[in-house]
Amino acid sequence: MMSLVGLSLRLRAAGCQGSTRTVATVVSGHKTARLVRQRLQVEVQEMRRVWSGFRPGLLVLQVGNRDDSNLYISSKLRAAAEIGIDAKHLRLPDSATQEQVLQSILSVNQDPSVHGLIVQLPLDSVNPMDPERITNTVSPEKDVDGLSCINAGKLSRGDLNDCFIPCTPNGCMELIRQTVVSVAGKHAVVIGRSKIVGAPMHDLLLWSDATVTTCHSKTPDLPEQVGRADILVVGAGRAEMVRGDWLKEGAVVIDCGINHIPDVTKVSGKRVVGDVHFASANQRAGFITPVPGGVGPMTVAMLMENTVQSARRFLLKSQAVEVNHAGFHRHGNRNGEVNRK
Amino acid sequence: MMSLVGLSLRLRAAGCQGSTRTVATVVSGHKTARLVRQRLQVEVQEMRRVWSGFRPGLLVLQVGNRDDSNLYISSKLRAAAEIGIDAKHLRLPDSATQEQVLQSILSVNQDPSVHGLIVQLPLDSVNPMDPERITNTVSPEKDVDGLSCINAGKLSRGDLNDCFIPCTPNGCMELIRQTVVSVAGKHAVVIGRSKIVGAPMHDLLLWSDATVTTCHSKTPDLPEQVGRADILVVGAGRAEMVRGDWLKEGAVVIDCGINHIPDVTKVSGKRVVGDVHFASANQRAGFITPVPGGVGPMTVAMLMENTVQSARRFLLKSQAVEVNHAGFHRHGNRNGEVNRK
Numbered sequence: 001m002m003s004l005v006g007l008s009l010r011l012r013a014a015g016c017q018g019s020t021r022t023v024a025t026v027v028s029g030h031k032t033a034r035l036v037r038q039r040l041q042v043e044v045q046e047m048r049r050v051w052s053g054f055r056p057g058l059l060v061l062q063v064g065n066r067d068d069s070n071l072y073i074s075s076k077l078r079a080a081a082e083i084g085i086d087a088k089h090l091r092l093p094d095s096a097t098q099e100q101v102l103q104s105i106l107s108v109n110q111d112p113s114v115h116g117l118i119v120q121l122p123l124d125s126v127n128p129m130d131p132e133r134i135t136n137t138v139s140p141e142k143d144v145d146g147l148s149c150i151n152a153g154k155l156s157r158g159d160l161n162d163c164f165i166p167c168t169p170n171g172c173m174e175l176i177r178q179t180v181v182s183v184a185g186k187h188a189v190v191i192g193r194s195k196i197v198g199a200p201m202h203d204l205l206l207w208s209d210a211t212v213t214t215c216h217s218k219t220p221d222l223p224e225q226v227g228r229a230d231i232l233v234v235g236a237g238r239a240e241m242v243r244g245d246w247l248k249e250g251a252v253v254i255d256c257g258i259n260h261i262p263d264v265t266k267v268s269g270k271r272v273v274g275d276v277h278f279a280s281a282n283q284r285a286g287f288i289t290p291v292p293g294g295v296g297p298m299t300v301a302m303l304m305e306n307t308v309q310s311a312r313r314f315l316l317k318s319q320a321v322e323v324n325h326a327g328f329h330r331h332g333n334r335n336g337e338v339n340r341k
Numbered sequence: 342m343m344s345l346v347g348l349s350l351r352l353r354a355a356g357c358q359g360s361t362r363t364v365a366t367v368v369s370g371h372k373t374a375r376l377v378r379q380r381l382q383v384e385v386q387e388m389r390r391v392w393s394g395f396r397p398g399l400l401v402l403q404v405g406n407r408d409d410s411n412l413y414i415s416s417k418l419r420a421a422a423e424i425g426i427d428a429k430h431l432r433l434p435d436s437a438t439q440e441q442v443l444q445s446i447l448s449v450n451q452d453p454s455v456h457g458l459i460v461q462l463p464l465d466s467v468n469p470m471d472p473e474r475i476t477n478t479v480s481p482e483k484d485v486d487g488l489s490c491i492n493a494g495k496l497s498r499g500d501l502n503d504c505f506i507p508c509t510p511n512g513c514m515e516l517i518r519q520t521v522v523s524v525a526g527k528h529a530v531v532i533g534r535s536k537i538v539g540a541p542m543h544d545l546l547l548w549s550d551a552t553v554t555t556c557h558s559k560t561p562d563l564p565e566q567v568g569r570a571d572i573l574v575v576g577a578g579r580a581e582m583v584r585g586d587w588l589k590e591g592a593v594v595i596d597c598g599i600n601h602i603p604d605v606t607k608v609s610g611k612r613v614v615g616d617v618h619f620a621s622a623n624q625r626a627g628f629i630t631p632v633p634g635g636v637g638p639m640t641v642a643m644l645m646e647n648t649v650q651s652a653r654r655f656l657l658k659s660q661a662v663e664v665n666h667a668g669f670h671r672h673g674n675r676n677g678e679v680n681r682k
Binding site for chain 2: 132148149150151152153154155156157158159184185187193195199202203206209210211212213214215216218219220221225
């Protein structure tokens with residue numbers, strides 16, 4: 001049952017004015033990511049039950065040994081293990097040439113036990129590397145980061161069921177779904193046009209039937225544009241740039257920023273903030289994601305989602321081949337429930 | 342020297358209010374397309390002079406024998422001949438299977454004398470065809486229609502110098518350039534999100550540094566959105582939908598619509614109009630494209646532009662290979678002027 005406070009917030013989110021002045025509902029990325037991971041865990045168990053011994057496979061390819069990359073990779077491997085994904089870590093030395101990196105990718109592309117292949121960026125090599133070429137060598141069918149041109153093209157032209165969606169914007173959509181605010185017909189504003197956040201975020205909101213405005217560093221009237229957003233997604237990379245008084249009352253505010261600012265009260269001398277000034281935005285938004293603990297945890301969860309989705313497609317294809325050959329080898333029932341969502 | 346009327350229109354286009362009330366400057370697609378074709382003709386002559394006997398090659402692949410397709414193909418072949426492009430027309434019968442179409446495309450992909458390959462849509466075959474798969478079989482390096490996922494992905498992520506831009510939105514940008522209104526920092530509104538007009542138009546305006554809003558059939562407040570546009574591009578497919586009183590004073594209005602409406606004063610009983618109500622829009626816009634004679638003629642011109650661009654890239658690559666092998670076979674001078682623009 002919905003509480004009165006919850007109801008009031010939802011009315012505000014739906015654009016109703018004059019409701020009791022309360023703070024926004026904070027949409028927790030930790031909680032939402034946990035729900036996604038739990039759902040995937042159940043699905044992977046079901047896959048293993050029906051397709052005896054089957055496990056979705058993920059491979060993380062790293063070049064070099066950057067500390068930050070090592071941290072990110074550990075967190076991906078941990079999440080995969082928890083869900084039941086068979087995750088491998090392939091580290092090439094920083095002396096690897098581009099040709100060696102490409103050869104490794106081509107070899108993993110051929111490996112039927114790997115359903116998702118990601119190349120950890122940035123590449124830490126003493127040799128010249130073309131990240132664009134390397135990213136585009138990953139088979140589009142295994143590109144669970146959604147960074148290849150082919151996946152970007154499909155997403156930008158609305159073929160959402162036939163591509164991999166980049167993990168951060170996919171996570172933002174999952175957070176928006178948690179608010180139960182419908183996207184269709186709303187005015188969404190995206191700040192930023194990067195390949196991994198802003199540009200695919202525009203595509204996702206557009207193909208969810210929002211009217212979408214993309215703003216960026218050359219937008220002269222940012223506060224005015226933001227003030228028209230029912231849904232605002234910020235991936236600008238500037239600490240606390242968006243102020244509360246810019247916002248439309250009751251807006252859904254998704255903050256993709258991760259910025260370090262000085263803070264003498266902390267032992268480290270700094271703290272992490274988003275691109276939105278939380279304290280003031282919280283007074284005006286209907287829903288808001290915190291930093292940290294908002295979009296951040298979603299990125300790894302959606303990488304797992306994409307990996308399981310890739311395994312699901314692989315099983316569907318195998319099943320189709322089996323049906324064509326009239327020779328079922330699958331264990332368990334024959335109705336393919338495991339492949340439905 | 343700019344006339345007083347021209348100056349007044351430009352002031353209006355720049356957003357200055359209170360100028361003398363005059364009609365918009367009509368931006369002619371016929372005239373602009375002619376300028377593009379003349380420029381290409383000179384460039385192709387120069388290519389032939391420097392690279393003895395070289396001609397850009399275009400191949401139009403048709404399946405079946407639709408009357409409208411035949412008309413469009415004739416107009417492409419005529420434009421190509423005028424410019425000096427070596428254009429071929431390959432027609433497969435309507436009994437062709439998809440496998441045969443794919444084999445033809447793969448064979449043309451390998452032909453070094455063809456720099457641009459387009460598949461005339463719709464495919465007129467008695468057999469089932471997957472246009473998406475057929476379009477994506479065209480080599481991205483020869484996809485001068487810019488319809489493959491790879492080219493769409495590059496465009497949507499801002500890699501404009503490494504892709505082919507679909508011809509209609511590319512033509513719209515050329516028309517906008519004719520107005521000398523700068524795009525950067527302006528608010529552009531695109532109506533429509535189709536693969537060949539709206540979606541790539543958004544990308545082009547965005548990467549020209551406009552703040553871009555995409556509207557579509559699910560946009561509830563279209564007149565209000567349109568009223569904020571300094572630059573408006575309409576690809577909605579609805580006759581005279583955009584009314585003059587929706588427009589911001591002085592806006593640049595580009596109309597991609599081609600609609601037939603009844604007209605008893607015409608022998609045919611109908612006439613062609615755009616998606617914009619020209620008579621009223623003309624009273625309020627700073628610049629406007631007519632229908633017919635606006636965007637229409639630009640599409641073929643930009644197909645020629647893409648074909649010449651593809652040939653230019655081919656020559657640049659050959660030149661690089663030659664330099665690597667220290668074996669020049671090219672006629673004329675060795676400075677590669679032909680490849681610069």
